[in-house]
Amino acid sequence: MMTTAESTYRSRAPWWFNIAGHLLEPWVRIRRDPAEPAGLLQGDAPVCYVIERDGFSDALILDRACREAGLPSPMQPLLHTRRKRSVFALARRDGWIFGRNRQRSPSEPLGQLIRSLEGFPERDIQIVPVSIYVGRAPSRESGWFSVLFAENWVVVGRFRRMLALLLNGRDTVVHFSAPVSLRSVMDEAGDIRPERFARKMARVLRTHFRRIRAAVIGPDLSHRRTVVDAVLNSEPVRAAITTTAAKEGISYAKAWERAYKMVMEIAADYSHPVVRSASFLLRNFWNKLYDGITMHHFDKARAAAPGYEVVYVPTHRSHADYLLMSYQLHASGVVVPHIAAGVNLNLPLIGPILRRGGAFFLRRSFKGNALYPVVFNEYMAQLIDRGVPMEYFIEGGRSRTGRLLAPRAGLLAMTVRAFLRAPRRPVLFQPVYIGYEKLMEGKSYIGELSGKPKEKESLIGLIRGLSVLRQRYGHVALNFGEPIELTPLLDAAAPDWRETTADPDAKPEWLNSVTNELAEKIQVNINRAADVNPINLLALALLATPKHAMAENDLLAQIELMKALLEELPYSDRVTLTPLDPPAIVAYGEQMGWITRVRHPLGDVLTVESEQAVLLSYFRNNVLHLTAAAAWVACCFLNNRRMSRASILRLGRIIYPFIQGELFLPWDSEGFGVQLQATVDFFVRRGLLEATGEGRVLERGPGQDDAAYQLKAIARSLIQAFERYYIAIAALVKNGPHTITAAELENVCTLTAQRLSLLSEPSAPEFFDKALFRGFIQKLRENRVVWTDEDGKLDYDAVLEDMVRDARVILAREMRHSILKITGKDSEKEALRAAEAEPAPAPTESTNTSEELHERHVKFEHHEHEHVSENQDKD
Template identity: 75%
Template structure:
């Protein structure tokens, strides 16, 4: 007798008929594919399912029959039960009855009684989860996904529709069996009634975990999250404080809090997520030529057991949708996304909210109640194991570089974990790379001084014209994940002492969050994708007119690609496989470059507007070329230079370009990369060495090798010009004259004017944030500090930076900067400093050709020398100020 016939003979005729009618509409996928290997031979099997519907019984019977498992319809051996299956949820009525989550006390107690009566017997409980319409990675029409599997225990009619529409995507998940005898032995003298209730709770918890892994956590009803937030003790205290402070009734303050949490909270809907995913599939096909994910398998393998926080780069509004869409179609739960409240537009906002977006205001200042509620909402998501996504840059990058991180969301995340450190947190950096941006033109306008256009529904409708264009390929590269617990242990061996207290703010917390933010940005950059547009931008923007002869461009593309391949930045950087000729053809096809025919050889160029936009894509990968650009910069104005000088100056400048580009090395690591880069240039013939490798020399200015080096150097030279602007402006004004904010403004104005008077500069050349970062690094290096009056003072190390500028910047550039910096009214000399080290005047100062800067430094050092002479006659003198 076959297994099939034995199953059929035990089933009633109406059950067999229903199974045959349903069979054409249902296609099963078992997980695992061979569940029989999980069972212990010779031990009776009892299956446990979530609901008691006819369809689930039919699906279970068919899955067991096809897998060669014991039939759920046969009597349970050794018991009086007529079936070897029971459900945790019971429904009253047949078609439209209500479903109740009842504990099957009587059923479990019967099993326990039978077990007690047969000391040598045992029963295997096998939980079986059945999901209709959630096969990971499957794409269906928008109407079908409305009836896909979710957390709602639907009635018979809706289940029938789900089977008819989505039955071919049915998953039957068999869990490892549980020995009833072992449970009884572990419970000791526990009464059967209590044990049966405990078993029911354990089984329900097990099914919830399986369902959460397959379709995501149960946040379909935000009411449960809203209630949890409003009932949390910190929020109740904040409501009471608001009522007392504003002298309003508690009920009115509570209604205000309720309104705020409704403004914030997501209203996650699995059917909406699947519907939008289906619509986006067509949208992406119209917009992009392909979406690639790299190293996703590594990210998926690292995620189990962790609360995953996705922290991608932020380049476009499309970032939100792209990452969520790719995760969904790859069978991973869509994360909840922190979105700016400016995106909570009519029509769009509700859709985003149901797709997992929760909204936050740009500033929490002046609204303590809002701050407490938002923090509690984030804590509730983390406690419930909900994956999240947020952009630590705070906003979209307008320059193509990673922005300085804002630590607000990171701080909330870390504090929420410290409050309830149940599930470890894993930060997953993601690099998102484009070949063309929908917002490109608006970014350039904003960098040029135009106000940011406020998001609106009308603006969104007008923006639909972008669908007429093609935007090339998109890459999502998953970087090296970062575990929070090791970072906590490195910050403080006693970090667990801060757990449980929602108000805890240990001294090590803020530095930890800052280091974590920087590490995330570094790991994002370490997962960069280099596409043909990036390489074309690096090459063409390195020439004054953004044009190259075709042969030169081919050679430059080959050189850059070879550098990235031979000296890999990290094992997660991906580089286009296209050959140089194919890159040029692709750039022409995308409209980035234009070919000018000429009898002596074609010229490829980027016109004015594309050239400005290309700077964005050059900046995406500028960090990958940092070592090459530095070495090349050393030979812009020098024919010969010692290897030791290249490395020494690189060590000095590294902290500043490291802070700007989020480079991964320490100073010694950067020096080692410079050594490898010099060796690469020697192998390629761009440099020659003599004196047993100690002296480096490039070819004459008209040499091809010198031309290649100039192109590489120009990608980074404007950064050094910005540094010199900041130093010149500070020294030109004198110590104790400018605050950090005033210096930022001064530098921005100088850079803007310089870009107007000289060749066109990149839009970020006068970006105030870049000057702010450089000044911050000067303070971190204790080259500059703030006096008690909030003004900047500086040390003699600034002298070295002025002197070293001669190596990199030409005399004309330095003269132009000094002329603009001194075009205003000259500040009177400051009185002798009352604090700070007092270095002696060195011969190197007198050798500096920049008279204005040298004179100011000379004044400063003479005054400091005089002050030191006076201090020698006093037992106690004022101490150098500490960095603020």
């Protein structure tokens, strides 16, 4: 049935044109962008469409798209002009539709329009650029052969265009740009002659069409040899070749050949047909592997991208990351980025496919070869200069623990320096959080965390690994975080950076600080876009119990509490939370095989098997940062029945820099304090804590109480971090100042944590991850709590001993004693006495009156050095 817009549509096209349109209609399915382009028009001024390339099929497609959208017909005469059609093309062949068989300059129709307005200031014409792409968007009907005729940068003949329509016509995109008021542009141009103005307008339109085409199908890189030649002919690379030849006593030609091999090893060989083929394959692959792939906040990311060199910086948790990103971007009509990949992935058969999909390869280390970093830097600079979107993982490798790894700023620094050298196009970093419900590499990660060497990538290993494809891996979420512009960071660091960075070899003093700040902001914004799926919530709840088991009612209550916490105290407006209710989450966990139901007459128990528990810790760590404030408040009541609100905030601010460094939290110290206050109020509203003394003192119920049980479950998600901190500071204090290096302290901490894990309940493998100890020691050094003396040994401030004593508020006596016993043997008693120099115990709970409690609280506020812990927990 004809729509209202179609019924009122008036076209004066020739009869044969209308017949051709009816014949073409079954072969073409049009997707308009935007879906309702009529809203773009301004007023009642006549509309003239301009298309990029002349063609009969493009005219038919445009006419139909305008008819379906309720827009004026391109085939009707243009009012107040001598033009018989309201459309013209910039790139023209011998005309079949828009005029007689003769060549015309693209500025000629523009000149006609301009002359039609001269002398009539009340007249105007809306020029609407329309881009038509046949075979851009992937669809289920696409086939292997169709890829060969997909839209690209090559101007094709009529026969090839006809094949493209037959094979890919159902994947046709018609992009309507905002109209340009010709009258307004003429008024702004002033007294420029009409012929010159028409040529200028044609250049502007050509640039516009190239920008839209680059955004939709990718930049015109031609063959990778053009990029390779540009790299080898650049001044920095030629100078490096000369230096290498002189230093090694070889000819320039031989050094050039070495540089050529390097850049050929690095460079991508992007092929649109290969990308289309991969898209066709991956669609079926994802359908067999995953139950769904969801993107959140992508529209915000797409809206922010135009005019920028976009660098995607996602989390790196699986080899599937870059395939998922590229597939989803391509399927959403965005250019597939060039992806930095380790040279270990340049395998036979696989490497060439990845290279044609946009991968460029880099060596794990640039050391020992002065020529390679220059070549690689120049290749990166060429990509940025050409406006090629990029993607790389600043963590340096896949996270084996589920946490964000400390960033490695090498590629970021190269990107910043490339921009400084030629700041023609501003750079935008787009953080992306990728959330899984099950990982293909899960079992190999367990082995690596347990000490097994990382298995080297190989084609045989890849074939062996295909067995994982028999499983289902649930849903995947790609959450786009808040983008980060590079220019404001540079302006803040060095307002005169544009004048001081003209030298391509310049490395300003502020470059490292800007790069480190950028890396930190990227990780923070990734965490601010987390997706909380059902598996994350199950992991937070079940791994908080010693045997990784919960009664069903307790599990449902804990999940409901966690969801309420995340909803009432949102971490960020970009965090997404599963819509499933607690019973549905439990059922989903059983369906996915993560949890097992044990039937019992007194109520079912949900449990996690030991190996599954280690795997599940990965998904708890994905979202650990979201509950950091709640976990800290809850930790304060693990061994204490009562604490003052002020004490919770004071100690929280002391510990915050270390939690922030480990979990990439977004607040400053004051902001964290505000978050703690809100969390305390939430716990009071939920009945988990009771506020007394006008809200200044907080109390939890006895240990057997449901509220205390829920608090304990929240606390245990973060308690291992505090145990690691205590291991480090206790080991350092016990050894004494000027006796141990940072590397030696790392080893002592790692061995202590491994030993503690064997002696106590099993811990997640990241408990003794050396990188986490290294990060904590680094934070101590940044905060000048610890520093290195002239001999490379560690010295420390007296505040470190205070931190050892403060740990009694959080950690149980047995745990503290176990750690102190393991960290050394020679001066064990002295260390115990120093660490356990605690104030006299408070009166027992039964003798406390509200007046005495308030009096002690007031006394504490006047003696900040004392620990407010009214009662050690005796439950």
